[in-house]
Amino acid sequence: MTIVFPQSTDSIENICIEKRVIAPFSDVLVDFVDDVSKHILNESTFKQYPELMALAFWMRRGHIKKLQYYFMQKQGTKLLLGRGIVFHLAPSNVDTIFIYSWFLSLLVGNSNIVRISDKKNIQTDLLLKVLTLILQQHKYEELQTRVGIIRYGHDDEVTSYLSRMADTRVIWGGDRTIEHIRTIPIKATATELTFADKFSFAIIDSKTLCEEKKLMLLIKKFYNDTFWFGQMACSSIRSIVWVGSKEDNIQAKNKFWNALETYVKQQLPEEITPADIINKLVAECSMAIEQDGIVTKMDTPYINRIQIEDLSQANTHLHCGTGLFYECEVDGLSEVFQHISKKYQTIAYYGFEKEVLFAALQQTLPYGIDRVVPIGKSLEFSHVWDGYDLFESFCREVEVWS
Numbered sequence: 001m002t003i004v005f006p007q008s009t010d011s012i013e014n015i016c017i018e019k020r021v022i023a024p025f026s027d028v029l030v031d032f033v034d035d036v037s038k039h040i041l042n043e044s045t046f047k048q049y050p051e052l053m054a055l056a057f058w059m060r061r062g063h064i065k066k067l068q069y070y071f072m073q074k075q076g077t078k079l080l081l082g083r084g085i086v087f088h089l090a091p092s093n094v095d096t097i098f099i100y101s102w103f104l105s106l107l108v109g110n111s112n113i114v115r116i117s118d119k120k121n122i123q124t125d126l127l128l129k130v131l132t133l134i135l136q137q138h139k140y141e142e143l144q145t146r147v148g149i150i151r152y153g154h155d156d157e158v159t160s161y162l163s164r165m166a167d168t169r170v171i172w173g174g175d176r177t178i179e180h181i182r183t184i185p186i187k188a189t190a191t192e193l194t195f196a197d198k199f200s201f202a203i204i205d206s207k208t209l210c211e212e213k214k215l216m217l218l219i220k221k222f223y224n225d226t227f228w229f230g231q232m233a234c235s236s237i238r239s240i241v242w243v244g245s246k247e248d249n250i251q252a253k254n255k256f257w258n259a260l261e262t263y264v265k266q267q268l269p270e271e272i273t274p275a276d277i278i279n280k281l282v283a284e285c286s287m288a289i290e291q292d293g294i295v296t297k298m299d300t301p302y303i304n305r306i307q308i309e310d311l312s313q314a315n316t317h318l319h320c321g322t323g324l325f326y327e328c329e330v331d332g333l334s335e336v337f338q339h340i341s342k343k344y345q346t347i348a349y350y351g352f353e354k355e356v357l358f359a360a361l362q363q364t365l366p367y368g369i370d371r372v373v374p375i376g377k378s379l380e381f382s383h384v385w386d387g388y389d390l391f392e393s394f395c396r397e398v399e400v401w402s
Contacts, residue, residue: 004132004149016145024395115159174196202375203347203350210255218350224379243351277301309328
């Protein structure tokens, strides 16, 4: 176990976290988030990591002020206050998610304890250096007793100790991780948020893609939505549903996959290792064995496609990321939503109007799905995530009667 901040504390028992909340979006909170953003944006070391640059852009003062406006509008004449101490257990597969969760909780006035994986990661280490540097500044002395960043592996004793301190526990991780941590009790007055394994897909209107004049712009956006985080984030696109006539679907697929292959080769194909290539081949063969009628097709070392009949055949457990895609074809939107389970999180779309998608969702009332965004925005974090409004979740409403 490593206590990243405060560095002066040598054991977990000596961490002193302030329980009292401060006013949501206080100047010191907004200034701190903005300072972290500026440091990342101005430091050349970070520019090679687009995920961190996207994070810094999200944290800039202009965006935080928009979040503040949303919060104040939601609050209205009500009194919303932080819950106290929020304990975040961050996942190891998405390096930056703990910042989003922590900062949203921080901005509404909570103190926060953040557990990060003990797996070494360059992006995480860079972030920790920046956070520690800024937190140690005198002007943020007020925040120094409101933050604890701890790096450790699977240690139920430590997790139990921190859980007993928390007024809200936030678990990011796989289903098994969540099930296990839920066996560790929290205070009777505490609340809990869980972000389980989820699967996301894209819907593409084939006729519109066939007519697309700026295809490479779409390809770049799609690449960012898939190859960042090794395609393993909950909101990463891992399946594609082609919507249109048989002829349009065939033409659109040929045009799309050829363009994507060209673009991927221009990026950093060495990031896809020989082990990744073998894992994708194993996934294809396993799918062929487990589900009759599935046609597997291996095109390049970088892009692998598995043809399925519908989304219900997309085996979420066998998917290994790094350029593996399930794909199916449908005639219309209504067919897309028939096979959506609770395990689906994000739909990324191209070629459809927002109003058309909203009406289709309203009519079909799918059992799952939490977000519908244009392709290129799948990985953009929002204060509404997995169906939770995190501002509401990190606050308690104080009711005052007359």
